[in-house]
Amino acid sequence: MLLGPALAVSVILFSLGVAGVLLRRNAIIIFMCVELMLNAANLAFVALAQQLGPDGQVIVFFVMAVAAAEAAVGLAIVLAIYRHKPTLDVKDLNLLRG
Amino acid sequence: MIQAVFWLFGALALLGGLMCITRRSPVASALWLVQTLFSLAAIFVLLDAQFIAALQVMVYAGAIMVLFLFVIMLLNLGRESATDMRGWAGRLVALALGLVLVTELWVLVGSPLSGQIQLPAGTLNRVAQEQGVVGVISDSLFRTYLVPFEVTSILLLAAIVGAVVLAKRRL
Numbered sequence: 001m002l003l004g005p006a007l008a009v010s011v012i013l014f015s016l017g018v019a020g021v022l023l024r025r026n027a028i029i030i031f032m033c034v035e036l037m038l039n040a041a042n043l044a045f046v047a048l049a050q051q052l053g054p055d056g057q058v059i060v061f062f063v064m065a066v067a068a069a070e071a072a073v074g075l076a077i078v079l080a081i082y083r084h085k086p087t088l089d090v091k092d093l094n095l096l097r098g
Numbered sequence: 099m100i101q102a103v104f105w106l107f108g109a110l111a112l113l114g115g116l117m118c119i120t121r122r123s124p125v126a127s128a129l130w131l132v133q134t135l136f137s138l139a140a141i142f143v144l145l146d147a148q149f150i151a152a153l154q155v156m157v158y159a160g161a162i163m164v165l166f167l168f169v170i171m172l173l174n175l176g177r178e179s180a181t182d183m184r185g186w187a188g189r190l191v192a193l194a195l196g197l198v199l200v201t202e203l204w205v206l207v208g209s210p211l212s213g214q215i216q217l218p219a220g221t222l223n224r225v226a227q228e229q230g231v232v233g234v235i236s237d238s239l240f241r242t243y244l245v246p247f248e249v250t251s252i253l254l255l256a257a258i259v260g261a262v263v264l265a266k267r268r269l
Contacts, residue, residue: 001219002100002101002104002144002145004207005101005104005105005108006104006108006141006145007207008204008207009108009111009112009141010207011200011203011204011207012112012115012200013111013112013115013134014199014203015196015197015199015200015203016112016115016116016118016119016196017115017119018195018196018199019119019192019193019195019196020118020119020192022184022188022191022192022195022196023119023120023183023184023188023189023192024119024182024183024184025182025183025184026124026175026182028124028166028169028170028173028175029118029119029124029127029182031166032118032127032128032131032166033118033119035131035158035162036115036118036119036131036134039134039135039138039158042138042150042154043138043141043142044207046141046142046145046147046150047145049145049147049222050145050146050147050222051216051217052215052216052217053217053221053222054222054225054234054235054237054238055238055242055243057147057149057150057234057235058235058238058239058242058243060147060150061150061153061235061239062243062246062250064153064154064157064158065250065253065254066250066253067158067162068157068161068162068254068257069253069254069256069257070257071162071165071166072165072257072258072260072261073257073260073261073264075165075166075169075261076260076261076262076264076265077264078169078173079169079172079173079264079265080264080265082173083267088173088175089182
């Protein structure tokens, strides 16, 4: 029975992703931490799908599609920002601050 | 046996995640994240989700991480640079919030599943043997979730157009 261990790994992985978003200032690494959180959620879905029926795996399919769309648009935004101001440090990207 | 294999790949996934958020170079971070993704694919196989595991390797470790590495290389971030970690206050906040989140979620997942909605053990395995590994998810994907599936295609189209518009120098 792998449900408990899988959910435990999922919890720790998700918290690592949150800690990474708070810890780092590099925009691309923040994106990678978001991917880490999405993967932790996927793991929880797959683990519960084993107990509660295959619909959980269908949700993982949708999460992957959304993650791909998010990565494409997010990295395009990073490229556009870099062209405007050659830095990825979110500390220096404060154009909207009054 | 399965437990041992699970914990091996679980430990590899957690190690990859930890290294991903602590390495200074973005390339190293990305490669450690690839390790996490591959370990998760192995765990998916152990959890009777073989098709999802194949998707994980092809879509995540293949396509998405190549996109990340491509942008890192394009912006020439591979060289060692000054650290982008926050100061000690930020690290403390990150650590504290991470621990709080672990505790909260731990309590949440500790609550038992209701026996009424739980399938008998090995059901997914039996369905996979009857309908094939892909049949397990394609059946509900193209019946129950047909509309979300079509909406996803529109989402992907919008993402493609959005990425081109955002990254193009001059329209």
